[in-house]
Amino acid sequence: MKxxxxxxxxxxxxxxxxxxxxxxxxxxxxxxEVDLVHYCGKTxxxxxxxxxxxxxxxxxxxxxxxxxxxxxxxxxxNNYDLVYANTGAAAFCSLSGRLTKTPLVFDMHGDLxxxxxxxxxxxxxxxxxxxxxxxxxxxxxxxxxxxxxxxxSNRMIDYLHTSKGISLNKLEYVTNGVDLDFFKPEFDxxxxxxxxxxxxxxxxxxxxxxxxSWQGTENLIKAAKSLNDDDIAFLIVGGETTLxxxxxxxxxxxxxxxxxxxxxxYSACDVLILPRPFHIATEVAAPTKFAEYTSMGKPVLTSNVxxxxxxxxxxxxxxxxxNNHVNNLLNGFDQFKNLDDAELRRMGKxxxxxxxxxxxxxxxxxxxxxxxxxxx
Numbered sequence: 001m002k003x004x005x006x007x008x009x010x011x012x013x014x015x016x017x018x019x020x021x022x023x024x025x026x027x028x029x030x031x032x033e034v035d036l037v038h039y040c041g042k043t044x045x046x047x048x049x050x051x052x053x054x055x056x057x058x059x060x061x062x063x064x065x066x067x068x069x070x071x072x073x074x075x076x077x078n079n080y081d082l083v084y085a086n087t088g089a090a091a092f093c094s095l096s097g098r099l100t101k102t103p104l105v106f107d108m109h110g111d112l113x114x115x116x117x118x119x120x121x122x123x124x125x126x127x128x129x130x131x132x133x134x135x136x137x138x139x140x141x142x143x144x145x146x147x148x149x150x151x152x153s154n155r156m157i158d159y160l161h162t163s164k165g166i167s168l169n170k171l172e173y174v175t176n177g178v179d180l181d182f183f184k185p186e187f188d189x190x191x192x193x194x195x196x197x198x199x200x201x202x203x204x205x206x207x208x209x210x211x212x213s214w215q216g217t218e219n220l221i222k223a224a225k226s227l228n229d230d231d232i233a234f235l236i237v238g239g240e241t242t243l244x245x246x247x248x249x250x251x252x253x254x255x256x257x258x259x260x261x262x263x264x265x266y267s268a269c270d271v272l273i274l275p276r277p278f279h280i281a282t283e284v285a286a287p288t289k290f291a292e293y294t295s296m297g298k299p300v301l302t303s304n305v306x307x308x309x310x311x312x313x314x315x316x317x318x319x320x321x322x323n324n325h326v327n328n329l330l331n332g333f334d335q336f337k338n339l340d341d342a343e344l345r346r347m348g349k350x351x352x353x354x355x356x357x358x359x360x361x362x363x364x365x366x367x368x369x370x371x372x373x374x375x376x
Contacts, residue, residue, distance in 0.1 A: 015288035106146035114281035152286035172371035177364035185297035193268035206269030216275035299347035317350035
């Protein structure tokens with residue numbers, strides 16, 4: 001097939017772009033002709049300094065209004081068999097293409113409307129009301145106007161079917177994948193990394209990722225600060241540079257790091273934490289960091305949210321606490337402290353097995369290509 005893969009904005013070094021680029025490569029490797037097109041504003045395009053690294057991609061400068069006409073023009077000129085829209089914004093911009101009767105696949109990375117509510121809560125603020133109305137319209141139009149919806153989690157499928165009335169025949173499961181060769185256990189380097197941090201004799205709990213409201217890092221930091229235990233330490237990576245490098249004797253904060261450095265920080269930790277709050281937005285999401293955590297062969301401490309909690313329970317690869325309240329996180333730390341080294345190693349091996357069974361790109365590829373068969 002000739003496939004038009006759409007992204008809104010330019011490539012960025014984040015989980016969203018890794019998924020988009022990897023899925024496009026999977027389709028290409030399977031013999032499909034894939035044009036990866038980025039719709040972006042003029043300012044965003046001018047600020048993007050790395051265009052030479054994407055010689056096969058097409059960048060179309062457009063506005064929020066003009067994008068619908070440019071998309072329609074692109075379809076009429078190139079005779080595509082399928083539009084693959086990455087994220088809700090791309091799907092909404094692609095709806096004008098329905099005039100050409102080209103099938104539309106919506107890769108739903110997350111629920112934009114619910115993410116807005118998680119960030120802001122309900123409000124009568126005019127700016128919020130405008131954003132809420134926009135996202136409400138986008139949500140309805142994308143779900144109804146797409147021929148197929150790619151879901152990153154099983155809980156997303158359940159939510160869309162039971163709460164939104166979307167037919168199961170329209171929903172396909174294609175979760176986030178992980179490079180098992182890049183994120184892999186480095187047992188021989190663990191002590192070296194611990195010594196570099198000054199935590200060689202401590203049980204290290206780690207978090208690596210963003211600090212958005214849906215990540216739950218605020219409660220994690222509160223829990224770490226309130227714990228007075230010389231045997232436990234925390235490594236929290238990914239915050240803003242304004243955070244102190246070392247807040248107290250048991251916690252180190254590291255600002256955002258390059259992707260190739262991430263495995264080193266994972267390796268230094270004995271347990272990795274996924275402290276997300278309970279919300280529809282987090283229930284349906286599939287955090288890329290969870291796939292990386294498990295691929296590193298590390299036990300996971302997670303709140304009882306989403307597919308991650310289900311998988312930790314299924315593989316017995318960590319501990320699931322009821323929610324991300326500070327007291328529950330503290331209880332989770334205590335439970336891990338009371339485990340012996342053999343049990344921690346067993347959980348780590350179970351985590352790696354989880355990654356191999358659930359997040360291997362070969363499995364993701366199989367699910368994606370199977371989902372596209374109906375359009376051939």
